[in-house]
Amino acid sequence: MIKMRLIKLLKGSGKYIIYQIAWQWLSLLAQIAIVWQVTQLIDEAWQKSITSSGVLMTIGIVSAGLIVRFICDRLYSRSCYLASVDVKRVLREQIYRKVLWLGPSYREQIRTSEIVQMTGEGVEQLETYFGRYLSQFLYALLAPFSLFIIISRISLRTAVVLLAAVPLIPIVIMLVMFIARKILGNYFDIYYGLGDSFLEKLQGMTTLKIYRADRRAVEQIDSESEQFRKITMKVLMMQLNSTSIMDIIAYGGAAAGIISALTEFSDRNINVSGVLMCIFLAAEFFLPMRLLGSFFHIGMNGMKASDRIFAFLNLPEQKRGEEEIAGNKIDISLDNVSFSYDESREVLHDISMNIDSCSLVSIVGVSGSGKSTIAGILLGKNHYYSGSIKVNGTEHKELSSKSLMENFTMIGHNSWVFKGTVRENLLMGNPTATDAELLDALDNVNLKNFLESQSGLDTRVESNASNFSGGQKQRLALARALLHDTPVYIFDEATSNIDADSEEAIMTAVKQIAKKKTVILISHRLANVTDSDAIYMLKDGKIIEKGTHHELMGIKGTYANLFSEQSELENYSRGREEA
Template sequence: MRLIRLLKGSVKYIIQQIIWQWLSLFAQITIVWQVTQLIDKAWQKSITSSDVLTTIGIVTAGLIVRFICDRLYSRACYLASVDVKRALRVQIYRKVLWLGPSYREQIRTSEIVQMTGEGVEQLETYFGRYLSQFFYALLAPLTLFIVISRISLRTSIVLLIAVPLIPIVIMLVMFVAKKILGNYFDIYYGLGDSFLEKLQGMTTLKIYRADQRAVEQIDSESEQFRKITMKVLIVQLNSTSIMDIIAYGGSAAGIISALIEFSNRSINVSGVLMCIFLAAEFFLPMRLLGSFFHIGMNGMKASDRIFAFLDLPEQKRGEEEIAGNKIDISLDNVSFSYDESREVLHDISMNIDSGSLVSIVGVSGSGKSTIAGILLGKNHNYSGSIKVNGTEHREISSKSLMENFTMIGHNSWGFKGTVRENLLMGNPRATEAEMIEALDKVNLKSFLEAQNGLDTRVESNASNLSGGQKQRLALARALLHDTPVYIFDEATSNIDADSEEIIMATVKQISKERTVILISHRLANVIDSDAIYMLKDGEIIEKGTHKELMRLKGNYEKIFSEQSELENYSRAREEA
């Protein structure tokens, strides 16, 4: 019922399917009645050429009606399927948007992909075939009962009594199959997640020679999936065999009843033939429903997964919009923990003025990236107060945050396609001149001109570019996004010194016009910052400009000196 309420647009197509099937049944009854009347007249040797021509005309008309009804039924099935797929995928997409950047804390990306693919396909068939067949399977036997009861009440009762045995079998199978199908989808989604993880980590697996172990694990999980699939098929095949026995047995019982009445001269030749020809029609709709049963069960299990996702708690965000291009940010006694066992941030207070360059530094695990996650709306269960232009962060919509904040991390993804396509993700309306200007700012223009310009091919995750080139391409894309606030989270880690120098020059240029939050482990990059916040164990232990912090002779000065000595030593070794 929840599915039907959710997919109101599909209900009209389900009703249409039932109507076309029902009209097709009436056409079939008419054809059988006319043929049996002709046979009865032949039996009585009173047949005329007019009777034959009338029968041919009515049968032809009936077949045409059935053909048209079947075509319209198929079209209604198609429209219901299309409507269901569109509506469900829109619902899932909207839910991802509502969950915001933190959706991966509650569900795996691979599961969402499988849900929108296989899960929705299961419900497509459920709505396109199963539901209409369910209602028609109830309507058709009642219609045939009324027709046959006018010929032989006893035969119609015998047939009607046998029909409910099929749904009883279906209910028993449902009881057995429910748990099996639950395990089936658990293993299916688990296999998809495991496969995606190992595919993404293939390089690491190769480096540590763990690829063979990964293959064995995938083989083991695949074998487990094969076994559960075979269990599902065994249940389906067994239930189909039982339903066939009931359907054919019920038809045989009805035919025997009609023959007995014919031998007792209770009904004529036309009547007994009507009972024989329509006996199978009594069971075909319910039998077809039984064959669709596994689709219905898969659909119900798929809907359980989809509804579990749609029911995930969402960020309680407001609908406020950030106005203007000048953004001031203030954090007041902000604390955050991923779970109750450990507090990641404790009483963080800082002011980030519009058009300033503010750096957050500290050792790994001190909470730097967590602050970036909170500002972007990924980590939302914080305590304290965060205000953006005077508006509480929780009251700002996720859409507005995404439109005003841009984050560049050390692992920004490069998508398979062209440089042009990657850049247009930052700004779909960017002109060619604007894209070339952005590439020039990050010193990629000359390199790409020697290739194929904006049409230079980019492999998945920009694997055909060096680490520095990939990061500079990500920075060019971010420049085109053109937001008031930029967050650089270790954007220069794991790249060569030349690329780091280019990126830092671009960061400083951006900070002249935009608010920049720089998170860096290398303190040489933050010297020109308007304010530096030093974190340790989730707390701010020092703050000020570079000169002020150096005069303090505290943690910042100690780490900066150690890094400088190490870099000077490395440089001297290279020169030697």
């Protein structure tokens, strides 16, 4: 029930666990002193030799003992807090750091909802493990032996009877642990699965409503919730049964010790004070181990939660180098790059392209042609590729994840905007930016005037900018990206599903960025790529055409045909709107 990896996480907390044991032990010694003095007074009363000085001494020792116990209890609680104060911070930092190391590809190995639950409930389970369970585990071994030494001086037989019954409780704990391991494993599987299912249904609520599939989704959630209720009841039943068994052993052991003491008293082997000492301290033999049994269930939950956390922390990370990207101007070259998500389907095949610094390079093609996969590779998300990718002459795989994050900025059609204010969202791009710089970024995406009609930079933003239009949200995300100020920008369908005014504002900003930065534009709408320095046309994961817009139109191939079709469709739609 003790994991060394957990202990090593909090090296500084070891002393507080020792303090907890010390304060509990001192409190026990104070309790023994109180019992000894009270039984001495009762014995004197039995012998009819009680004196006022004896009564005063008893009152003094009892009062002192109670004060010591009070102080020890307060210090014990303080040590419990200090032992666990860092557990949540340390574990959550490690989980967060692991997500950063895994990079954008973390979702290929673990569900987002599981990380959320892990950092929440999973870490909370371990707080009690460090704050209470570990010290109680060690104290439950120390206390019975301390009491055995005291009781054995009164009645060795009674001390042996009491001590012999104590190990029965950890035996029960071990049996319960053996049974509980599988139940708790299933419990956390169902718990994380329910969280993932709920999050998915919540995020897809609009889609469920459109297709009238919400009732079926509710029924599925109800079914999974019922399954979780049943496994929870199994866990609670297991805990209740084990608690009942431990109570029977504790009270039965104490009763056996009391009977032994009474027998010794009946045989005149011990006096009144001795038998009362045995009776009053019999329960103290079992209370520490009994309390350990209570913490045991929390400890089991914590250790199962830690299994999940450590399994996540042990996930293989990208084997990247430690090289840094040199310079503020970045050239990128891809040479015979191929990529497959699995062996059955090759997504990219022998992709070769050159992306010069301070240029606008567009990657176009129908859905599923591999455009976004190239963006994922450049960002370090899709790292199991073949071929060569060089950034300023350095092989892409030799670059550190940190360097990629510092030099590449991705703006997609679903960029997340966080709940808070406009200022708080923009400062994510550049925490040191002034209000003037924030307003300048908003002006560049044609959003400044709108926000000034609201509350300016203090305009409230709901989760994922649900109180903004799609175009306004996208322009806010672009302003944040501009403040990040990296040498490379990748726009992956950044103008998808937004209004014409927002699309025009975003494309104007993109062209301005391309004068100073390396810009890769991924778009299905060819009207947005006509000013590109180079255009790569993809089909089925292969480059079938490349050149400028003028050159590709002259070829009269796939690009020209698709451009003409889109132009005719847009002219037709515009004519219907005017009519």
